[in-house]
Amino acid sequence: xxxxxxxxxxxxxxxxxxxxxxxxxxxxxxxxxxxxxxxxxxxxxxxxxxxxxxxxxxxxxxxxxxxxxxxxxxxxxxxx
Numbered sequence: 001x002x003x004x005x006x007x008x009x010x011x012x013x014x015x016x017x018x019x020x021x022x023x024x025x026x027x028x029x030x031x032x033x034x035x036x037x038x039x040x041x042x043x044x045x046x047x048x049x050x051x052x053x054x055x056x057x058x059x060x061x062x063x064x065x066x067x068x069x070x071x072x073x074x075x076x077x078x079x080x
Contacts, residue, residue, distance in 0.1 A: 011050050017058045024051040 014020035027048045030036060036044060 011047075014051065014054055017055060020051045020054050020058075024048055024055065027051070 014023065027044050031041065031044055031048070
């Protein structure tokens with residue numbers, strides 16, 4: 001017997017960090033508006049969580065690439 005098509009969509013990967021940040025800001029505004037139905041709240045929260053994880057991973061990747069030259073050693077950058 002064939003399975004019914006799932007209504008769950010695979011997560012869309014944002015085109016860029018900036019696109020993810022913009023979409024996340026829109027989701028936060030919708031969540032804060034208080035006008036979403038419960039099912040929409042759950043969907044928006046799940047997408048927001050995905051976007052936050054994406055943004056965090058992008059920032060971590062950039063931080064890992066930044067190096068500070070400190071003769072004679074090169075050490076990872078650490079925020080002050």
